[in-house]
Amino acid sequence: MHKTNNKSVLLSTYINTVNNETYALFGPVQNIMGYLCRRFSDVYMISQPMPGESDLTPTLNLYRGGKLLWTKRMPKFWQVLYWVNHRKVTSNQTVIRLKIRDFMSNFYFILFCISHKLDLFIGVESINTLSAILLKRLGYIRTVLYFSNDYNPKRYTKLKNWVYLKIDEISAYRGDYIWMMNPKIHDSRLERGLDVSKLAPHFIIHGGLPFFPGEPLLLHERERNRIVYATRAGHPGLQIILKAFSAVLKKHHDSKLYITGHADKEESKIRPLIEELKISGNVIFTGFIKEDELNHLVKYSYIG
Numbered sequence: 001m002h003k004t005n006n007k008s009v010l011l012s013t014y015i016n017t018v019n020n021e022t023y024a025l026f027g028p029v030q031n032i033m034g035y036l037c038r039r040f041s042d043v044y045m046i047s048q049p050m051p052g053e054s055d056l057t058p059t060l061n062l063y064r065g066g067k068l069l070w071t072k073r074m075p076k077f078w079q080v081l082y083w084v085n086h087r088k089v090t091s092n093q094t095v096i097r098l099k100i101r102d103f104m105s106n107f108y109f110i111l112f113c114i115s116h117k118l119d120l121f122i123g124v125e126s127i128n129t130l131s132a133i134l135l136k137r138l139g140y141i142r143t144v145l146y147f148s149n150d151y152n153p154k155r156y157t158k159l160k161n162w163v164y165l166k167i168d169e170i171s172a173y174r175g176d177y178i179w180m181m182n183p184k185i186h187d188s189r190l191e192r193g194l195d196v197s198k199l200a201p202h203f204i205i206h207g208g209l210p211f212f213p214g215e216p217l218l219l220h221e222r223e224r225n226r227i228v229y230a231t232r233a234g235h236p237g238l239q240i241i242l243k244a245f246s247a248v249l250k251k252h253h254d255s256k257l258y259i260t261g262h263a264d265k266e267e268s269k270i271r272p273l274i275e276e277l278k279i280s281g282n283v284i285f286t287g288f289i290k291e292d293e294l295n296h297l298v299k300y301s302y303i304g
Contacts, residue, residue, distance in 0.1 A: 006041035008116065012106055012132070013124035013147075015047045022047075024124075031295075037066045040119070046109055048102045048128075051089035056082075056098065058105035060113055072113050074105055094156070099127050106131040110140050122147055122179075126164075129171035146175035146200065151185045153192060169194060178202035217299055225255040226301040239273060246277040258297060260286045 082101035123129035
């Protein structure tokens with residue numbers, strides 16, 4: 001490794017593709033990458049495709065100044081250790097071989113593709129954080145941030161669940177910081193018997209769109225009667241929002257409600273409620289839209 005004055009960060013995360021748009025964490029990849037590029041000179045991203053993707057090969061991207069400089073793929077010969085038939089797995093499955101892949105991909109890319117010490121490693125879920133903790137001990141990383149999101153203390157059965165919780169425990173104790181979107185995750189760890197004095201300092205940062213370039217618009221610069229609701233198919237909150245919006249329309253007749261995300265797949269199911277509430281002329285289903293379009297829509301809306 002050689003020394004560099006550039007500040008560097010690596011995000012190791014699972015990805016999935018929807019309508020040709022790549023998503024990581026809780027939004028499009030460009031969102032989080034743009035945010036990190038405004039704060040670090042070199043931004044690396046290890047992408048680990050989720051079960052159900054047609055190509056399960058991990059990749060490493062380097063971004064600098066907001067631009068993608070290069071992409072490297074994990075060599076094919078590694079597939080002998082983690083190969084699965086992508087047609088027989090779905091995104092809601094946990095595939096042990098792919099967990100092994102995730103662990104190995106961090107070691108491969110950091111040891112063989114990055115020539116300097118990383119200032120910050122953001123590991124999405126415990127398996128990525130565990131590999132970063134070991135790499136930190138070897139001198140390749142300065143600070144490890146454990147992004148703990150998809151957490152359930154009773155996720156698996158017996159031995160599998162014990163291993164899952166043990167990896168989480170190591171990551172929560174040995175990482176430098178913990179990032180959670182739900183404070184109940186921290187409470188659950190305490191209920192499991194983890195020692196609060198040994199846990200890494202944690203931050204509660206909820207999901208959404210916190211990665212705007214520049215400052216949010218002032219209220220008087222936004223369109224006063226425009227509301228954006230981002231959701232996914234099957235979420236009960238949509239019906240609640242529609243009923244609340246119908247009450248808003250009684251006072252603000254020109255209001256518009258933009259519904260983004262998977263909810264467009266349920267438009268036919270939810271349409272009777274919209275007609276019953278007599279708000280069809282004020283509700284717009286956008287489906288999935290590009291990151292720039294979504295940012296613009298939220299930025300200029302009064303509520304988003």
